[in-house]
Every structure is written in structure tokens, then in C-alpha cells.
Amino acid sequence: GAVVSQHPSWVICKSGTSVKIECRSLDFQATTMFWYRQFPKQSLMLMATSNEGSKATYEQGVEKDKFLINHASLTLSTLTVTSAHPEDSSFYICSAERTGGIDTQYFGPGTRLTVL
Amino acid sequence: GENVEQHPSTLSVQEGDSAVIKCTYSDSASNYFPWYKQELGKGPQLIIDIRSNVGEKKDQRIAVTLNKTAKHFSLHITETQPEDSAVYFCAASSGGSYIPTFGRGTSLIVHP
DSSP: OOOEEEEOSEEEEOTTOOEEEEEEESSSOEEEEEEEEEOTTSOEEEEEEEETTSOOEEOTTOOTTTEEEEEEETTEEEEEEOSOOGGGOEEEEEEEEETTOOSOEEEOOOEEEEEO | OOOEEEEOSEEEEETTSOEEEEEEEOOTTOOEEEEEEEOTTSOOEEEEEEETTOSEEEETTEEEEEETTTTEEEEEEOSOOGGGOEEEEEEEBOSSSOOOEEOOOEEEEEEO
């Protein structure tokens, strides 16, 4: 149990376009989901925390108008990178905390975004 | 806020040897300490965790120890295998809304 999926696994887009990444908890409900960004050979950087039915909480330095997060249901959160630029190229990973669980986060497989 | 230091950044061992990765944390309120394994191009996978009311936890070849007084916790892998090669992250968080602070990661290389 506790499987988290992400789609797509990789995406290449042109500069100026928007890209949507989906994060799903497949076999559990997740009141809270998290979005991370990871640069090569570095640790995970928390971008935002999203709670089902409410606005996401963004970490300092993360532009909320550029990285739109929607958590419309207990099993789905989406991250939209708007007007993408090459510097947005990165590995984006989501995680989910099981509703009523004991604080454990389960991570998705990640999405590799390349902006040309 | 919480600060987690992880050492070493790279660890190279021979197959069959043991590997130890150490982390320290700064916030005495932290009470949950998970360890994640991340293979290249994949998301982190939880491999073991420990809570502050326990000093040691073991799962087959993997064990984690926690010293609350010294604010450090360690991951021990025995009888290492090439498939153990990956980046390992420690993390620490306090209870309630779970937002962990991650260490910088340890790249473990197990040579056959």
C-alpha cells in the first residue's frame, strides 16, 4: 500500500509554455500533499504544501503565480509551471501524507521537466 | 527552524561490508526520523523510520539508531549488496503537520 504516482514522468516543452504535472495517491487518501524540486546531486527542496480544498502554502522564495498548485480531491494534486523558462528545468517530486496516518510521507517517482 | 546535517556525502564500500550514515539535528522537538533511498531518476523511497520514543529499530539488513540526548541518528546497512547503491537521505520532523527537513544526502556505492 501507500503508492503515489506522477504523470508525466518526463516532459520537454518550449520556453513560455505551461506544463501541468499530476500527483495521485493510488491506494490511500491524502489530506496533505507536498511538492519538491530537486537539482542534480542535491537534496529535496520543499516548494509548497497543499491541503485538499484550500490554498497551498508556499515556501519562502517560491513564486505562487508561477507554480500553481491545486489539490481538488483527496487523491489528486496538480502543479502547473506557468510560462516556463529554461531555469525551471528540474526534477519535480510530489509526496503525500496519508489521512489519519502517523506523519509518514510517501513520494512519487518524480517528473523530469526540460524547458528548451 | 530545524537543521539536519548528514555525513558522509559519499561512501564507497565493498560488497558484504557494512555501511553507516550519520545525521544530526538541531530541534529538540523533532520526534520523527525517516530514512529514504533514492535511485537515479526516481523518487525517494521510505526504507525505515524511527520515532523519539524508541532507541533502535531493525528491519532485516537495515537498522536505525537514535540518540535523543546527543541529537543524532544513524542508518546501518549490513552485508551490503550492489543493489544498495543509491543516494540515502535522512530527515527530521516534529509531530502534527509533517514537514520534514532533509539532510543533503549520502551517495552509497557498493562495489561487487
